[in-house]
Amino acid sequence: MKGSLIFHKAGLHTSVQDMGRYGYRKYGVPLSGSMDQNSAIRANLLVGNEASAPVLEITVVGPQIEFTSDASIAIVGADLSPKLDRRVIHTNARINVLKGQVLEFGKCKYGIRAYLAIAAELQCEQVMKSHSQFHGITSGTKLTNGDVLDYTEVKMLSAPTTAIRISKKHFNTKRLEVFPGPEFNLLQKGQLKSIFDQEWIIGPNNRMGYQMTNEQMPGHTREIITTQTIPGTIQLTPAGKLLALMRDAQVTGGYPRILQLSELSINQLAQKTERSKIRFKLA
Incomplete structure (x- = not known):
């Protein structure tokens, strides 16, 4: 059986994501992939898919989707x-879901990113061994109004009430686990105190990275040679801001890499909104 998803409304930023585009960073290609990979994997497993299967990543304002099967x-x-x-x-x-039914979303109660998995094979573009949408790599960066996404090999599963329990701590924790980064030893005593003893306020953010500010944090005059970065790398800017790199971030950077988020903390940060407050704790 075949079917399609018709996007009457695409939502704020709905995109196709999987576990990422590995093996191409040497060419300057970001990893991409689901921002909260824990949630994406669980969605896939609930419907019997492989953990790495593509899903829809839905951000803040959800789409309106009609199912044709x-x-x-x-x-x-x-x-x-x-x-x-x-x-x-x-x-x-x-x-x-039955043929002709329409899925839509409303108020954002907690978190900002939801993952929709379908017990079927999504017929979406694959580039460099990944379905993750990214500007300049795939033909589109997100879904738009009127888009149609086909799927095949539909599996109608029994026990439709199958459910899992997920702790709200994943969404509301204020403490993010970090490891020392390669330039951690450049930090001075006052900077260390500000990083770990004070709250940080999340500023502008997207799939590339999260900015964080702390009025007590001194800036720095250190310069390093542009070098490798990965998702979860936290850089310190001369103005004293922190930049936490996320799934779509660049592969190199010139700011000191003072911290590295754990994989769990990357997923948790991906669910936080602007103006949220967080603290860091060393693993």
Whole structure:
């Protein structure tokens, strides 16, 4: 059985993501992939997919999607108040959708990124062994109004009430686990105190990175040769801001790499909004 997802509304930033584009960083290609990979993997497993299968990453404002065939789905991650034909449905659960039904989203209750997995094979563009959308690599960076995404080999699963329990701590924790970065030893005593004893306020953010500020944090005059960075690298700017690099970040940088987020902390940071407050703790 075949079917399609018709995007009557695409939402704020809905894109196709998988576990990322590995093996091409030497050419300057970012890893990309789902921002909160824990949630994406769980969505796939709920519907019987491989953990690395492509999913829809839905950010803050969700899409309105019509299904042209029956399908089994799961939505894991942020609670964006999903509804099927205007009836509230659960997150973190397997749901059976019927042909012609419309999935839409409402108020953002917690978190900012939800992951929609379908028990089917999405017919989406694959470039460099990944389906993750990224500017300059794939033909589009996100889905737009009127887009149609086909799927094949639909599996209608039994036990549609299958569900998992996910701790809210994943979304509301204020402490992010970090490791010392390569230039950690350049930090002075006052800088260390500001980093670990004070709250940081999240500023502008996107799939490339999160800015964070702390009025007590001194700047620096250190310069390093542009060198390798990876998702989770936290850089210190001369103005005293922190830049936490995320899944779509560049592969090199010239600011000191003072900290490295754990994989869990990357996923947790990906669910936080501007003006949220966080603290760092050494692993």
